[in-house]
Amino acid sequence: MTVLVFGGSSQIGHYLLPLLATRDEPVVALSRSARAPAQGVTWLTGHLPDAVPAVEDISAIFSFGPLQSFASWLQQVELPHAPRVVVISSMSAETKRVSEVPTERDLSQLIRDSEAALAAVCEQHGSAWTVLRPTLIYGTGLDKSLTPIAHRAMRTRVFPLPQGRGLRQPVHAQDLAYAALAALDKADAAGKILAIGGGEQLPVSEMFARVRRSLPIDTLPLPLPAWLLRLARGSVGPLRGPLSRLEADLVADNAEMTRLLGVQPRPFRPDADCWRV
Template sequence: MTVLVFGGSSQIGHFLMPRLLAGGEPVLALSRRPRPAQAGVNWLQGALPADVPALPPLSAIISFGPLQGLADWLAQARLSDSPRVIATSSMSAETKRDSSVSAERKISRQLRDGEAALAAACTRHGCAWTVLRPTLVYGAGLDKSLTPIARRAMRTRLFPLPAGHGLRQPVHADDIAQAVMAVLDCPATSGRILPIGGGERLPAGEMFARVRRSLPQATVPVPLPVWLLQMARFALPPLRGPLSRLDSDLIADNGELQRLLGIRPRPFRPEASMWMSST
């Protein structure tokens, strides 16, 4: 049987693919653009939901892309078996549910709608499904949250340090990959949405400070006081949501993750290599 991966070149896919290959099963991976040859991986070119080539019998489908696209494809796909389906959503489904920014409330609603649509499509195929909801993901230099901040600081030699006491729980992409592998062998996770956060909760200000200390070159810290952040919330609409959450806790309860899968994510100990692109 074969494992199909959507998002094999993503930050989680970067760590998952070697783990799948070590398991010995054939791996198919879908990419929008041609990928270099990789031993043990058959790269297909296409995109969800409509542009997916014909597939062999599958033992599992793993996706790190948009949930709705996966659900739409599954709804019309012809599957000869009932493969295990594992997908990632985001804790934003909950943390942005009551955001003061309408665009963020929309994102939360889309995530929850995508989760529901995926569950319905899997049920129609008789597929067991599991959704992982990670917090802020880092570790492969491919994220769009901490990595851009780190790279900008390396270019400018200035590191903004916003005041913020809300707790953060960054999760390493490899810990999510480990969780995916564990789900493949754990029927008890079927039909569940599992939060997954890092192994440490820390204030937002300390999270940024650790990123700064991990950089390979010195940067000048630039503290951003509360009054300045409040002004920025009104002057810079795209930043209104993130700035408004600096004093809110954005965390996940790893209780079910640990009980069912035995996964205990690592604490936040960033290194310089984590901010360099892996592609």
């Protein structure tokens, strides 16, 4: 039997594949581009939902990419062994539900619709499924949130520090890998959508301050007061959504996840390795 991983080259896959390689089953990972061979992992080239090489005797599937594409692929294939399915979704399903930005509300609805489609098609296959909804992910320099901020600050030697009272709960990609692997083995996690955040909730201003302190070079702190950020919301289109949430709590209740999976995510203590610098 074979474990199939979509998104093996993602930041979560970076940590999960070595864990899977120590188990008894062969591991096949899919990537859009060719990958060098890795011990215990066979790489295939393809992309969801259509250009996916055939893999036989699948016992489990992990997906760390777009959930809609994965659900569409599941509807197209035969899975005679009813594999266990574990996917990563996003807390944006809830945090952007009432966003003042229409495209963010649409994204939130798309995520929830994709989760529902996944559950329905897994029922058709007879497959148990678990969805993990993480907060902001960091850890390998592949995220699109904190890492670009860190890299820009190192280029300019200036680090903007937005002042906000909203709470954040960054979760390390390795802890998500531990949770995904635990979900594979825990029958009680089947049919669950589990929120997962880091082991610490902290104000958004402190989150950015810790990123700055983790950098290997000195940067000039540039505090951005709340009144300036409120003014910017009306004039900076791409940042309207993020700026509107600086006073909102974007956190997860880990209680059910920890009870079912036994995973205790780490607090937010980033270092330079988290940004690949």
